Amino acid sequence: MNAPFEPARTPFDWLSRDSMVVDEFIHDPLCFAALSPQPAHRFSGCGPTLYPASLRILRPDLPVYLFSGSRDPVGQQLEGIQVLIERYSR
Numbered sequence: 001m002n003a004p005f006e007p008a009r010t011p012f013d014w015l016s017r018d019s020m021v022v023d024e025f026i027h028d029p030l031c032f033a034a035l036s037p038q039p040a041h042r043f044s045g046c047g048p049t050l051y052p053a054s055l056r057i058l059r060p061d062l063p064v065y066l067f068s069g070s071r072d073p074v075g076q077q078l079e080g081i082q083v084l085i086e087r088y089s090r
Contacts, residue, residue, distance in 0.1 A: 001073040014073055055087055064088055 005013040012022050025031050058064075066084060068075030075081040 004071065004073065014071075016069070058088075 001014045002008045002011055008014075009019065010022055010026060012025055015025055016022050066081055066088075068078055068081040070078055072078070072081075
């Protein structure tokens with residue numbers, strides 16, 4: 001996920017433009033130390049299996065806060081978040 005941010009200062013530069021936030025993440029014992037390729041693949045590939053069945057069980061009045069940076073590789077530079085917003089809305 002860091003490839004678009006090379007040369008990167010850390011393996012987690014993709015998380016934030018603010019280097020202090022990245023450093024706090026790295027030093028937080030509750031944040032994952034590393035995401036190996038196998039779990040990363042499972043993490044990013046789980047979306048299709050969660051939709052639509054899992055979304056149907058959400059209460060329609062449940063507030064959901066979604067956030068993503070404009071260059072966030074997880075949110076596909078906001079395109080993926082837009083799809084998710086549309087799915088939640090439906």
